[in-house]
Amino acid sequence: MSGGSFYQRDRQWHPRAYDPAYKTSVTRSPQKALIALDNTLSEMTGPVFGHDTLGPLDDDMILNFAKDGEPIGQRIIVHGRVLDEDARPVPGALIEVWQANAGGRYRHKKETYLAPLDPNFGGCGRTISGPDGSYRFRTIKPGPYPWPNGPNDWRPAHIHFSIFGQGFAQRLITQMYFEGDPLIWLCPIVATIPDKAAIERLIAPLDMANTVPMDARAYKFDIVLRGRRSTLFENRMEGN
């Protein structure tokens, strides 16, 4: 693969850095304007992770922390494709995911929610997209959980995603939500995204066609990374 600089990021489409309804953003959002940086090789290249990075259970959160049984909860498959803004597949994209257990509890020292840990659930997984950009992993559906922001804020059920494309400028962390969850539209973190159509891009539909009968339901979640210009008409380097 080769290519030129990445299409400019649409900062009106992405969440606002500063949003007082998400209180932690108040002291953690830059207040000065970002400075535009024409992509150089430092932004157009990025780390590459081969399939040999992965272990056999990395994409199976039902089994990758199982101790004396399988985790409690709704068995699901999450699958989709990693594409760029020109709808081209992005192969070889490392996708890392993390989530709460079925009761909405994270396996983390600083987590204080009273819902119990599941001894058989760790909550992390990873996979790499195939030649057609496709990926999938198996897990249990995470529960919603309360969090300290407003006096009674609840996160909708969600899975965190971290994605590497081909260039470091494509680096993205986002969250996947589940079709039909009424908490999506009450969540201050979701609402940092100003455009309803943008929020809907993060809501995975139930996908009965990919469900494994009598075993696990499927949700489809496509991920779009930044596209890149053709190098054909780009300014050539001096002396070329």
Place this chain on the structure above:
Amino acid sequence: MVQSLDRLKESPSQTAGPYVHIGCTPNFSGIEGVFPQDLGTSMLNDGAKGERIRIVGRVFDGVGTALKDAMVEVWQADANGLYPSPQETRGTADPNFTGFGRSAGDMATGEFVFETIKPGNVPFKDGRPQAPHVTLWIVARGINIGLHTRLYFGDEEAANAADPILSRIEHRSRVATLIAPKTMEGEIATYRHDIFLQGEKETIFFDV
């Protein structure tokens, strides 16, 4: 009506949240036995070419508190200025150097540490050399979209002065936020690079 551009929109970002370490550095966060090693823990092996250096720093919020739930990633060229990437067409990068590092920061202090090498020169798009630099990407709870910035080296004064990106920054007083001073800690050159998310010392962040 005109024809459609048929372009997709990038998936919108969401904050990494307070538990990014579960997914990105699970061993650090106490989830052991799932991945053998956290990604980006080691950037080089003994065969790597170049001067060994250490990059350290903390990420501060607008009231001067160091973040303890951030994740910092670095991406840099090897000692010859080459990236280990299929997009790199100028040569083959050092196979003993990954160019990529990831740090969860110290549990108690929030300090991130990268044991790496000093990168060589990478050209600007017009072919002029850029000063040696490291790209940083910072995510945390309360950061709604990952922040891109760069580290330049305090002992590269001449290269920094000629750098095509640094020299175009309008507010000259802010350039210093990108330049890490060098100190010697024992034998090893250490560059301290604190990141300020807000305030008078707010670090320059780039729209890349």
